[in-house]
Amino acid sequence: MSELFGSIEAGGTKFICMVASGPDDIRAEARFNTTTPTQTLAEVIDFFQKQRARLNAPLKAIGIGVFGPVDLDHASPTYGCITATPKPGWRNTALVAPIQQALGVRVAFDTDVNAAAVGEGRWGAGRGLQNFVYYTIGTGIGGGAVVHGLPLHGLVHPEMGHMRLPHDLQRDPFPGSCPFHADCFEGLASGPALRQRWGQPAETLSPDHPAWELEAHYIALALQSTVCMLSPQRIILGGGIMQQAQLFPLVRQHLRSYLNQYIVSPMLEEKLEEYVVPPELGSRAGGLGALALGMEISEPHG
Amino acid sequence: MSELFGSIEAGGTKFICMVASGPDDIRAEARFNTTTPTQTLAEVIDFFQKQRARLNAPLKAIGIGVFGPVDLDHASPTYGCITATPKPGWRNTALVAPIQQALGVRVAFDTDVNAAAVGEGRWGAGRGLQNFVYYTIGTGIGGGAVVHGLPLHGLVHPEMGHMRLPHDLQRDPFPGSCPFHADCFEGLASGPALRQRWGQPAETLSPDHPAWELEAHYIALALQSTVCMLSPQRIILGGGIMQQAQLFPLVRQHLRSYLNQYIVSPMLEEKLEEYVVPPELGSRAGGLGALALGMEISEPHG
Numbered sequence: 001m002s003e004l005f006g007s008i009e010a011g012g013t014k015f016i017c018m019v020a021s022g023p024d025d026i027r028a029e030a031r032f033n034t035t036t037p038t039q040t041l042a043e044v045i046d047f048f049q050k051q052r053a054r055l056n057a058p059l060k061a062i063g064i065g066v067f068g069p070v071d072l073d074h075a076s077p078t079y080g081c082i083t084a085t086p087k088p089g090w091r092n093t094a095l096v097a098p099i100q101q102a103l104g105v106r107v108a109f110d111t112d113v114n115a116a117a118v119g120e121g122r123w124g125a126g127r128g129l130q131n132f133v134y135y136t137i138g139t140g141i142g143g144g145a146v147v148h149g150l151p152l153h154g155l156v157h158p159e160m161g162h163m164r165l166p167h168d169l170q171r172d173p174f175p176g177s178c179p180f181h182a183d184c185f186e187g188l189a190s191g192p193a194l195r196q197r198w199g200q201p202a203e204t205l206s207p208d209h210p211a212w213e214l215e216a217h218y219i220a221l222a223l224q225s226t227v228c229m230l231s232p233q234r235i236i237l238g239g240g241i242m243q244q245a246q247l248f249p250l251v252r253q254h255l256r257s258y259l260n261q262y263i264v265s266p267m268l269e270e271k272l273e274e275y276v277v278p279p280e281l282g283s284r285a286g287g288l289g290a291l292a293l294g295m296e297i298s299e300p301h302g
Numbered sequence: 303m304s305e306l307f308g309s310i311e312a313g314g315t316k317f318i319c320m321v322a323s324g325p326d327d328i329r330a331e332a333r334f335n336t337t338t339p340t341q342t343l344a345e346v347i348d349f350f351q352k353q354r355a356r357l358n359a360p361l362k363a364i365g366i367g368v369f370g371p372v373d374l375d376h377a378s379p380t381y382g383c384i385t386a387t388p389k390p391g392w393r394n395t396a397l398v399a400p401i402q403q404a405l406g407v408r409v410a411f412d413t414d415v416n417a418a419a420v421g422e423g424r425w426g427a428g429r430g431l432q433n434f435v436y437y438t439i440g441t442g443i444g445g446g447a448v449v450h451g452l453p454l455h456g457l458v459h460p461e462m463g464h465m466r467l468p469h470d471l472q473r474d475p476f477p478g479s480c481p482f483h484a485d486c487f488e489g490l491a492s493g494p495a496l497r498q499r500w501g502q503p504a505e506t507l508s509p510d511h512p513a514w515e516l517e518a519h520y521i522a523l524a525l526q527s528t529v530c531m532l533s534p535q536r537i538i539l540g541g542g543i544m545q546q547a548q549l550f551p552l553v554r555q556h557l558r559s560y561l562n563q564y565i566v567s568p569m570l571e572e573k574l575e576e577y578v579v580p581p582e583l584g585s586r587a588g589g590l591g592a593l594a595l596g597m598e599i600s601e602p603h604g
Contacts, residue, residue: 069566084566131456143531147449147456154433154449154533155567162564163527166466166485180564183468184530224483225465229445229531231456262464262482264371264386265457 004055005298006048006062006105007290009112010095012087012139015040016287019051019059023123023281023288027055037093045102052103061106063293064095065115065286068142072110072153080109086179108293112136112286113144113158114151116238116279118296119289121146124280125236133232134279135160136239137219141186145230161186165221172197172214189218191241207246216247220254223276227255227263234267238279245278252276306357307600308350308364308407309592311414312397314389314441317342318589321353321361325425325583325590329357339395347404354405363408365595366397367417367588370444374412374455382411388481410595414438414588415446415460416453418540418581420598421591423448426582427538435534436581437462439521440541443488447532463488467523474499474516491520493543509548518549522556525578529557529565536569540581547580554578 002021009016013034020026028051032043052059067085071078080096100107110118117134120126126134126146134144143160145152152158167176167183174197176183177190187193194202198211205211223235237251252272259268267275279285304323311318315336322328330353334345354361369387373380382398398409412420419436422428428436428448436446445462447454454460469478469485476499478485479492489495496504500513507513525537539553554574561570569577581587 069564084564131454147454148452150450152433152449152533155529155535155569156533156565158533159530159565161530163530164468164523164560166468180562181526181560221466225527226531227457228461228463228465228486229528231454231458231460233457258466258483260482262371262386263458263461267457 003060003298004057005291005294006059006103007287007294008044008062008064008066008099009115009286009290010034010064010066011112011286012067015044017044017047018287018291019048019055020291022291023284027051029287034087034090036089041095041098045099048103059103059105061108061294061298062099062103063108063110063115063290063295063297064099065110065112065290065293066095068111069156069159070109070111072157080107106294106297108297110151110293111142111144111157112289113142113160114153115144115289115293116281116285117144117146117236117289118151119281119285119292120236120279122292122295123288124285125277126234129233131230131232132234132236133160133226133230134236134238134285135222137189137237137241138239139191141190141239143226145232147230160222160226161190163222163225165218165225185218185222189215189222189241194241202241202244207244212244212246213250215241215244216250216254219247219251220258223251223255224258227259227268234274235276236279237276238282238285242278248276248278305362305600306359307593307596308361309589309596310346310364310366310368310401311417311588311592312336312366312368313414313588314369317346319346319349320589320593321350321357322593325586325593329353331589336389336392338391343397343400347401350405361405361407363410363596363600364401364405365410365412365417365592365597365599366401367412367414367592367595368397370413371458371461372411372413374459382409408596408599410599412453412595413444413446413459414591415444415462416455417446417591417595418583418587419446419448419538419591420453421583421587421594422538422581423451424594424597425590426587427579428536431535433532433534434536434538435462435528435532436538436540436587437524438541439491439539439543441493443492443541445528447534449532462524462528463492465524465527467520467527487520487524491517491524491543496543504543504546509546514546514548515552517543517546518552518556521549521553522560525553525557526560529561529570536576537578538581539578540584540587544580550578550580
């Protein structure tokens with residue numbers, strides 16, 4: 001009989017919870033609005049308690065993928081907490097401790113984008129790769145990475161949406177929408193940046209609108225820096241903005257041109273279509289990623 | 303009796319070879335001009351053969367840290383080669399195979415900057431850290447990284463000098479000196495960029511010349527992206543340009559201002575002096591790094 005795991009995709013508007021043994025065996029799923037921490041966590045805990053009773057089976061572990069920034073340092077007193085979020089009421093909220101205490105189960109914890117990267121690595125576009133990057137480009141821009149087979153942590157965790165990019169104010173006078181850095185990657189290329197620059201929601205811009213050419217330009221610049229910094233074996237681009245499928249060929253073409261054959265690899269030339277790809281798990285990357293986190297802490301490594 | 307290792311710091315102007323059991327026990331050292339691959343490799347091989355005979359001891363392994371780009375993929379037919387270098391005569395030059403064959407010894411191979419990072423991790427400013435970055439800022443700009451305790455590889459290896467940066471042409475009309483990307487990090491902030499922008503060699507610019515304020519600005523922008531991409535626990539800045547000690551406080555001050563408290567860590571606030579640091583091994587980082595590479599392939603991991 002297959003072992004069951006729990007997953008929590010903890011987002012700014014919804015918490016999506018699952019009980020499953022894998023992507024093809026999902027036993028229960030529920031969505032809760034992200035209201036206050038107390039109420040939302042109570043609903044999440046109640047869900048897992050009820051499902052555990054209904055299925056009459058223990059949960060081997062629960063994985064949480066959460067909007068950041070979060071504290072991933074096991075030695076820190078605030079490990080397992082959301083830290084400096086601008087989301088009202090959620091600053092310094094503990095997630096791991098209350099869930100662990102209420103359910104008596106091991107809890108794995110990472111950013112939503114690292115979770116998505118781990119999920120794509122297990123079941124999707126990162127399968128078989130030791131080093132790759134996952135971006136979500138939507139309401140915000142976040143990046144997760146797997147390096148040497150493990151999600152990338154360090155001082156804290158990557159915040160790839162806040163890297164700096166060239167910004168030609170002649171071509172694009174929009175000053176950028178990031179409240180912290182103005183024209184960082186997120187400030188130039190997120191959904192809100194597109195809405196503010198063009199005066200209409202990104203999803204209402206026609207596929208041949210010049211917005212997409214400029215968007216592909218910024219994404220390709222960010223990918224050039226990504227290739228130079230992390231040398232990933234593949235870059236997976238997900239999130240609402242990347243639903244605009246016309247972006248993929250434009251991004252690849254600009255990336256190739258900007259790298260200008262300095263880094264020699266067939267993946268950056270004739271195999272670029274295999275190098276910059278959409279997620280295979282699509283909108284399920286977050287939930288399945290959290291599930292994969294739970295499964296990975298239950299496995300012996302190395 | 304301590305085991306002996308060889309190291310080769312393979313640079314564009316000199317190959318520096320050592321036989322040692324560690325930084326405090328260097329038994330032999332020699333420098334050879336980087337002429338043709340055939341001649342230079344013959345001198346290197348002759349050195350190790352003679353020293354092995356003189357010391358009457360085997361070499362457990364040899365580590366090579368080399369100017370890039372190089373092929374680090376063990377599955378590739380050109381593993382252990384310098385690949386697309388602009389250096390005349392050195393394109394597609396095998397280093398690992400001829401040394402391994404002539405000396406019958408295990409050879410470890412990495413970029414010069416990854417080697418320097420490994421050396422700083424073993425004996426210098428990266429001691430005890432799992433994730434950190436080493437930059438050399440001089441004739442070129444290169445970056446190496448240790449992630450999860452191992453040098454960062456992937457598709458190829460990092461080429462951090464070629465990340466893209468904001469470039470305000472009003473403030474700095476210099477178009478950039480990189481033949482591939484014009485105003486990438488290396489194109490804006492390397493020694494040759496400084497010489498071209500200000501019309502005199504960098505080392506002749508006085509410590510209060512405005513060149514250094516602009517230089518610190520570009521380095522801090524690159525470090526902001528580095529923090530956002532890799533979340534290192536420390537950033538080590540070496541190379542000739544960083545001999546200008548006035549750069550360190552300027553870089554820290556700009557980095558703090560540009561990050562703007564978005565990423566919460568004491569290392570990015572009151573402990574910034576411990577976060578952005580010079581190498582402890584100084585000019586020995588390259589040679590000792592290559593030595594450390596040789597030592598690490600001889601050790602069981604995990």
